[in-house]
Amino acid sequence: MSNESSPSWETDLTALEALHDPAQIQQQVLLGILRYAGARGGLIAMTGRDGGTFRVLCAHQVPAALLERFPVITLRAGSAFAAAMQGDRPFRLDGTHTDLRAGDLGETLIVPVHDRDGPAAFVALDAPHRLGDTQLDGLQRLGRQVLPALERARLLRALRSSEAQAATMLEVLEEGVMLVDLAGRPVQANAAAHRITGLTDLQDFPNVLDAAWQLMDPAGFPLPTEAYPAVQALRTGVTVRDTHVLFTRPDGQWIIASLNAIPLLEAGQQAGAVVSFTDVTASYLLQRQLEAQALHDPLTGLPNRRQVTALLEQLCAPRPPQPAAVMILTLHNFPNLLDRLGRQGTDRLLHRVAQELQEIMRERGVAANLTDHEFLLMFQPDAPQEEAGAWAARLLARLNGTLDLDGQAVQVSFRLGYALHPEDGRTPADLLRHADLALKHACAGDGSVRRFEAVMAADVERRLRLEECLQRALATGTLSVHYQPVVAVPQREIRSLEALLRWQDPLLGTVSPAEFIPVAETSGLIDKLGTFVLREALCQAVRWNAGCAVPLSVNVNVSVTQFSSGTFPDVVRDALNRTGADPRWLTLEVTEAVAAQDLPSVTRQLHTLKALGVRIALDDFGTGYSSLAVLSQLPIDFLKLDRLFVQGVHLDARRQVLLRSVVQLGLELGFVVVAEGVELPEELSFVQACGCAHVQGFLLSRPQPPQQLNLNAPHP
CATH class of the missing domain: 3.30.450.40 (GAF domain)
Incomplete structure (x- = not known):
């Protein structure tokens, strides 16, 4: 709790x-x-x-x-x-x-x-x-x-x-009780009253109307005697409850006491008052501590996200609007620092950063803690002409660099996004959202400081619209699969076709895969899309092979996310059973990025798929850092060379050497090598001369709906 x-x-x-x-x-x-x-x-x-x-x-x-x-x-x-x-x-x-x-x-x-x-x-x-x-x-x-x-x-x-036992019981109460007459003179006090106040004799108790009590509020400001609970009860005849006061005992120790004063009536007439009090110092200080903890981050000591909302509401409240910049500062590559320094090391680092921010923001605004490694800065310019972006750049110049952390040199780098009030937002929610959008662009781009721009919000709206329409397209079946042939050049025959998802939306029009696939990845829809393409492609393979003398296979791309759960082989097995397709008609294309995520897990799953009879292709080979390493570990059948190897190869002698070497390497390792992205006859000629017999590209055929493909026509 x-x-x-x-x-x-x-x-x-x-x-x-x-x-x-x-x-x-x-x-x-x-x-x-x-x-x-x-x-x-x-x-x-x-x-x-x-x-x-x-x-x-x-x-x-x-x-x-x-x-x-x-x-x-x-x-x-x-x-x-x-x-x-x-x-x-x-x-x-x-x-x-x-x-x-x-x-x-x-x-x-x-x-x-x-x-x-x-x-x-x-x-x-x-x-x-x-x-x-x-x-x-x-x-x-x-x-x-x-x-x-x-x-x-x-x-x-x-x-x-x-x-008859009332007087005795009063003495054993832990609560102090004092009886005063109508003139305010104490006439009786129990043992607890003496113990709590430190006054050993009844004569030591001042008149409750006397300022000698020197009562203060809990913050330490003196109270006028008119505000004393006993005085109010005597003068107004009204019960006063739960008043907290600070009282200094004769020994100099102060306590926080909770006071109650109840008018004492005799025969219907006020005869004095009963004053009761309890030492609540411990509970009061505990409550203040809990309140402080609730509003501050325990690691950095900065105001936490809960208090950030109140600070932003204060900023947005005044009229006319108060100029300020709301900035979100993040420690770049925090996961790498966490791996290197460990949790304790990064905690010390964040504490140092927080101290530095408090010093920088002194009299210039407020620094607060947003998340594990993100800080919010509310920067108030000294003069209207002071530019927030220039100040933010100077801030990063001060923070970035090498930090000595208990004798260990740590390289730190920060990114910052900001939104101006009131130009970029007039509510706390808008300012936070817009500053966060600017931060995302600062982290993604070359610059380390970015101000919010309206186009950033438009991009977010576009992604949200795409996600909504993509979900609807999956539900209504408005997605389609096109196929691009992979041609065996010597025989001029189509041996396989790569399945490519296409989306024609009634509201958005034609949406490029380069736009909707990343949205599917981040929204969690990629698994559903992948399963849809897999089943559609296998159904099409069944139809093609029903009247085809030479078996045709379909190539289906697999994303990083589909392998992450470890159950992808079950998905493939289910699709094969549903469609009745021969496993040999299916080739799964994985990229080096897939293997780089968790090579042991991916390798185990690929071996399971191979045991089903499915073939494996390594797609976009040559673009990842792990190319040569994965060749020796993944159970692949096809090596598909990235189009960057092929495009314009006939014009560049060095690229010719590279392409010739990669083709030869793949063939010697026993792979079927496929050249992707062939668009010019000169490129096709050179690829053939290198010994690459399987080609894919616009020169041979663009992706088309299955009903428009002529599988029996010879290809160049």
């Missing part, structure tokens, strides 16, 4: 003071702790004056059978449960805690409650989730704070049974 969602225990404590029914007080104490811990149910058990024997006071969502079994719980001397209770740290029950077998309560967490003599009560919580150290620390503090409320409930119960 996060600190941000924890209820304010301080509020719960003060709310209890309005209750006078012991059962309600106990139940509210339990419910407050359940909310804090996020527990499903629990109970409170408290010891009597004899010690060691605990009776269940109240329960919530606990089976009745369990309560009947444990109306009284006795700590056995020397037991593990008794030993754990001696500490005030919350602990979970396990097999060693045989005093309380609370298995029916679920995953039981015990919160000990101590007084000066040791364990006085405990809270058993059904908390199945693991709490973090912050929540356990909070529960430990709460365990120290609930005792006054429980004591108060017990004493109220006793008071109801005997009014």
Whole structure:
């Protein structure tokens, strides 16, 4: 459970003071702790004056059978449960805690409650989730704070049974109680009042109308006497509750006290007031700490994303608009730094960067933490003519370079995107979105600083529109598959055809694969597209081979994503079974990029596919850094040379040497070598002269719908 969602225990404590029914007080104490811990149910058990024997006071969502079994719980001397209770740290029950077998309560967490003599009560919580150290620390503090409320409930119960015991019970309350007359003079104070205030004698208590109390608000600003709760109750006759004040004791120690003042009536006339107060210093400081943690990143100490929203709302609120630049700064190549430095090293690095940003942004704006390695800067220019882009460039010049990290030289580089307020956006959402778009372009391009431009948003809108229309096209069947022949040149015969996806959308018109394939990759649609092409191509192969003397195969491209799940062979097997196609009619084309992602996994899957009878082609060979390495590891049948080898080869002697060598290498390794991108007769002639017998390209045939292909016509 996060600190941000924890209820304010301080509020719960003060709310209890309005209750006078012991059962309600106990139940509210339990419910407050359940909310804090996020527990499903629990109970409170408290010891009597004899010690060691605990009776269940109240329960919530606990089976009745369990309560009947444990109306009284006795700590056995020397037991593990008794030993754990001696500490005030919350602990979970396990097999060693045989005093309380609370298995029916679920995953039981015990919160000990101590007084000066040791364990006085405990809270058993059904908390199945693991709490973090912050929540356990909070529960430990709460365990120290609930005792006054429980004591108060017990004493109220006793008071109801005997009014004669009222004075005695008042003395044992942990809550300070002071009775003042109509003139404001203290006439009675219990032991807790002396202990909390540090005033040892009743005569030491000043008149409540006297500024000698020197009460201040929690921030340390003095309060006028008219704002003292007791003064308000005496003068207005109205009850004042839950007022927090800072009080300095005679020994110089300050405390935060929660004060209540209730008018005292006798025969219908006001005769004074009852002032009660509790030392809530620990809970108040805990609450302030939780609030600070909720608004700041624990690693960098900078305002976190939650506070960023409030800061941006402040920026966008004034009228006329306040000029500012909203910048997003990212540590470039963060994954590489994480691999090199490890988590602890990168944490130190980010902490150093945050310190530097705080120094840079001092009196110029605000630096905040957005994500693991992204920061938001709200830059306010000194003068209207100051240009945000030039300032951002100077910022990166200061940050970029070599950083000494505990004796280790670390090269760091940053990218920055920004949007101007109000020109590029007038709302927090628009400013953040536009700055993020500018950052993406800064990371993708050569420049390290980019300002938002309207065309960036248009590109995003276009991608979103493409994704929406592509999903609809898959659902409605408006996608089609065209085929480009691979020709065996000596025989002038088509031996295989590469299946290529085409999209003619009723709204967008013709959409290029170069545009919609990346959208499919990033949107998660590529698997569906790949399966669609695979099944369509196999169905077409079945139709072609039904009336073809020489078997024709179809080539289907496979993306990186299709291999990532490790189940691609099952997809192929299912497609073969659905279509009834012979596995030998299918050639799967993979690129070097596919192999580079996870070579062992890809290799295993390719071997599985080969066992089915499917053939494998390495596509676009020669464009990746791992070309020669993968040739010896992948179980390939065809080597398809990238068009960059072929285009204009007849005009460049060095490229001729390179192409001739690559063809010879492929043939000697036993592959069928295919030259892609042949568009000119001179290119075809040179490819043939190199010994490459299989060719694909516009010179021979463009991709066409299956009904327009003439598979029996001779090719050049």
